[in-house]
Amino acid sequence: MTGAAGFMGSHAVDRLLDAGHEVVAADSLVGGYRRNVNDSVRFExxxxxxxxxxxxxxxxxxxxxxxxxxxxxTEGRxxxxPLSAMDNNIAAYLNTLVPAIDLGLKKMVLVSSMSVYGAQEPPFDESMPRLPEDVYGAMKASMETATEHLAQVHGFDFAIFRPHNVYGExxxxxxxxxxxxxxxxxxxxxxxSFYIYGDGQQMRAFSYIGDITPTIVDGGLSEKSNGMVFNVGSDxxxxxxxxxxxxxxxxxxxxDWPEGTAPTYVPDRPLEVKNAYCSHERAVEVLGFSNLMTLQDGVDRMVRWAKEFGPQEPAYLSEQLEVGHDRAPVTWRERLI
Ligand SMILES: NC(=O)c1ccc[n+]([C@@H]2O[C@H](COP(=O)([O-])OP(=O)(O)OC[C@H]3O[C@@H](n4cnc5c(N)ncnc54)[C@H](O)[C@@H]3O)[C@@H](O)[C@H]2O)c1
Structure with missing residues (x-):
């Protein structure tokens, strides 16, 4: 399990351990935290x-x-x-996959992203081409295609999951x-106050972590997912x-919002896709995927967890952005968040 100290990976580790699997959890801790990792797993x-x-x-x-x-x-960033996007997405992925193939890898379960659809007309379904509109999406798209080609030549199984806008504890x-x-x-x-980019009318379907983890983990382990791509997330x-x-x-x-905390509107983010949500028919039909949480209930749960966890100081990159610092959203440039 890579990315095991991250938000989604740590929930997946818990589910695999609960089902009795032997798991090795790996993470560089560049974006994740040791505290997220289950104490009983081997962590590298x-x-x-x-x-x-x-x-x-x-x-x-x-x-x-x-x-x-x-x-x-960090899709928007x-x-x-882009160099970090290359190193930690496509390079990290191939560095992991390639040596595993000759050591007997049976299956790669790749967590990709809805970003591979770019700005096509939503709802996105898996028959649509990969047309990413940003660097992160381009990396995810190339990770997906590299998987398909390598699997064909070298004979391992794979499944690709494309979650979107996941939130939760x-x-x-x-x-x-x-x-x-x-x-x-x-x-x-x-x-x-927090900041809303543009007019706030961008559409997203926010997906509760507890709804999607079982489908990625159990579905990834199941032969039913072999060779397939699945959107997973809220409808x-x-x-x-x-x-x-x-x-x-x-x-x-x-x-109403207490004084000084109502949202503030700032200009659009560069290359932000306005409307992005998916069809999940394939995951429902093949893997029995279901969404149980409404957004309000999921937000209520996350707020309960967040109150216990406490406010966090925003952690900006210690150095400047790699390119075009002056063109970045004002919230990042001036560290407003
Ligand atoms: N959260 C979402 O809304 C969302 C939506 C679509 C897809 N995804 C995908 O789901 C996966 C998990 O996302 P998340 O939200 O949990 O993010 P996250 O940042 O919490 O977790 C990613 C983890 O990967 C680790 N990592 C990064 N580079 C690494 C490297 N070079 N070597 C080892 N570990 C490295 C980070 O330290 C972090 O713990 C990612 O692949 C992401 O692209 C997330």
Whole structure:
């Protein structure tokens, strides 16, 4: 399990352990935290972007199945940190996959992303071409196609999952570059206003972690997923403004925002896809996927967890963005989040 100290990977580790599997959890801790990792799992700190380190880990573990969750998943930031997007997405992935193939890998379960659909007309379904509109999506698309080609030539099984807009307990609230639900909640905890890009009418279907983890883990282990690509996530699109309202209700019920905490509107983000949500028919039919959580209920749960966890200081990159610092969204440039 790569990316095991991250938000989604750590939940997947828990599910695999609960089912009695032998798991080795790996993460570089660049975006994840040791505290997320189940105490009873073997945990290896490893930067998979380092080819030698990745090969040594794979050699030591001889994995039968790899769940690859590791990523630099900062989609919006990837236009400004494309080298990190390359190192931690495509390079880290191939560094993990390639040595595993000759050591008897049976199956690769790749956690990809809805970003591979780009700006096509939603709802996206798996028959649509890969037309990414940003660097992160381009990396995920190339990870997917490389998997398909390598599997064909070298004879291992694979399954590809494309989640979208996942939120829930353990999401990194300190990341100012991604995770809108976590950013909104964290700023309310910090008693500050949060920022909405553009007019707030962007549509997303936010997916609760507890709804999608079972399908990726159990579905990934099942032969039914072999050679297939699946969208997984919520069918309930909402605007960013509606999300902001739900966060307000989760904290303050019928009351208005307390003084100084109502959302602030700032200009659009470069290359932000306006409307993005998916059809999940294939995952429902083949893997029995179902969504149980409404967005308001999921936000209520996350707010309960976040209140216990406490407000987090936003963790900006220690150095400047890799390229075009002056063109980055004002919230990052001026560290407003
Ligand atoms: N959260 C979402 O909304 C969402 C949506 C679509 C797809 N995804 C995908 O799901 C996966 C998990 O995302 P998440 O939200 O849990 O993100 P996350 O940042 O919490 O987890 C990613 C983990 O990968 C680790 N990592 C990064 N580079 C690494 C490297 N070179 N070597 C080893 N570990 C490395 C990070 O330290 C982190 O713990 C990612 O592949 C992401 O692209 C997430």
């Amino acid at each position: 700190v490893c930067d998979l972007a380092d080819r030698t380190a990745a090969a040594n880990l794979i050699e030591a573990v001889h994995p039968e199945i790899i769940f690859h969750y590791a990523a630099d998943a 990837s236009q400004f940190t 353990r999401q990194n609230m300190a990341d100012p570059y991604r995770n809108v639900v976590a950013i909104f909640i964290n700023n309310v905890l910090r008693q500050r 309930e699109p909402h605007t960013i403004e509606e999300l902001a309202e739900m966060v307000r209700r989760a904290f303050f019920g019928d009351q």
